[in-house]
Amino acid sequence: MLLQLIDMTLHIDKHLAAFIALYGNWIYAILFLIVFCETGLVVFPFLPGDSLLFIAGAFAGAGAMSLPTLIVLLFLAAVLGNTVNYLIGSYIGPKVFEKNWRFLDRDALRRTHQFYERHGGKTIVLARFVPVVRTFAPFIAGVSGMSMWRFQLFNIVGALLWAVGLTLCGYFFGNLSFVKEYLNVIVLVGLCAAIVPIVLGALWKLFRKRPAAK
Template sequence: MDTLLQLSDLLLHIDRHLDVVIQQYGYWAYGLLFAIVFAETGLVVAPFLPGDSLLFIAGAYCATEHFNLWTLCIGLLIAAIGGNTVNYFIGRWIGHRIFSSESRWIDQAALRKTHSFYEKHGGKTIIVARFLPIIRTFAPFVAGVSEMNFSRFQFFNITGAVLWVFGLVVAGYFFGNIPIIRQNLNVIVLIGIGAAAIPIVLAAAYKIFQRKKK
């Protein structure tokens, strides 16, 4: 039981225990990080896994030469793109059944609106969602359910993954070992989430205002 609790704590807070993971597992630490990023972006049941803070802290360990910067970035990039792609296809597989269902419990009009929204604004949603925990996990799934065009989805999936992985890892590389930043990482992450979310909220509020005005 204690071992299971320790393992779950390690997975949920690996960003805090990364030094221990590196010491105990060496090069296998790369694989563990890749697996966590793949699961967090690819499985709708795993939005609780660390994402932004993990990338930032991993970048900080690149600066101390515990990780190789390029190996880490390329591996995480493949994991992030692959995770979103798997999540998309899971959603698409489920979506085919939802769209063809005649169940009175499923609002087909809402599904059509979601499909229309993703065809118009899905690209921006996929990119911005990369920087928003939980939403990051569900955005590709909803894109699949709404049957967003796959080539379009993949373009924005790759673009978002590049910005997310390289942006956070490189930021951690340059700033992650500054004591004041390391000690206040959670606050900084929350500020970053707010900076990504506020434009979305304002845009939504503006559209609601415009509709009411009409």
Template sequence: MDFVQLLDMLVHVDKTLGTLIAQYGTLVYAVLFAIIFCETGVVFLFFFPGDTLLFIAGAFCATGHMHPLLLMLLLVTAAVSGSTLNYWIGEAIGHRVFTHDYRWINKDALRRTHEFFEKHGGKTIILARFVPVVRTFAPFVAGVSDMTHARYQLYNVTGALIWVVGLVTAGYFFGNIPQVRDHLTLIVLIGVGVAVVPVLLGGLWKLGRRMLGR
């Protein structure tokens, strides 16, 4: 297998996980750890699979190919450590990302994440776990935005636990149902929407009260 084939397999690992398990056995744990770490820790690797990978991995746990508790422990660790690295990079670079031309950073995605972060504060770190691309940029923006390390880690660990344990467990019980597997992204986005809408309504209510008070 050449490098291009390996990269393609890793990018589409949610579809080739069975092949990886058959070829590499228990080494697949290290592969999945590396993918989740990179997807959450390196801003230019935002295209790596996240939600679908966790869900499909849970489905393979249900068939006995992987141990669910070991998988959850490793992937929570990968998600927390990857996001922490991303936060440190954002903290080190600071506000220069908005004024300098860094070719390795997607400015549009960064701005969208920053706007989302400004609206929802620390909750973004948790909610972003379930939104592709945003979950990769949110830790970086948290570092740029000078969120304290202790406060960030509170949301970081909480979000990682909910994200990994929730999706792996869902995959374990529902991953072999075609209707659920084929519409996973839509289901996740609906769930995030249910969580975000009350926050938005609360913000609009406060804004309306302020305007009426004036």
């Protein structure tokens, strides 16, 4: 399963071409569902996001898909996905305070709420461009009690920059010979650039805590 996901991520252009040939116009519904699930359900952070949008834009640039239809559907999928994720978090959030969970730090949750009220907008927008993080950011915003209107404002801005921006980049640059030749490398570098800083940051905090504990 893991190897299949890695292969799909690194060779998403070939898989998308096969899907277009096999399903025709249903490809729009498939892409909508993938983006919606990746952004709307915390159990699907492994689905392709950035590379999928870019490659879809490249296929639109080659005439295989309609760019306006693609942009509208992907934008709606990104907005609705984050909204559902936020609502799930909002539903769970109050229940956290109803019971005394030993493993849960309520003070930490209150601090998270304060953080999202101050910096949540930037977090929601920037999280769009970080795999895995973009799946959990709206959920945490809902759990922490970030106000709905504020969340939706930055949710829409983030969807425009991410879904529409990456699709347009693929449309204009995805069919360049250099990009097509080194697409796998570009996708891999993009994933590493997004994930490695998070891993290093987590490791840094872990090693800083050990001396403090001693």
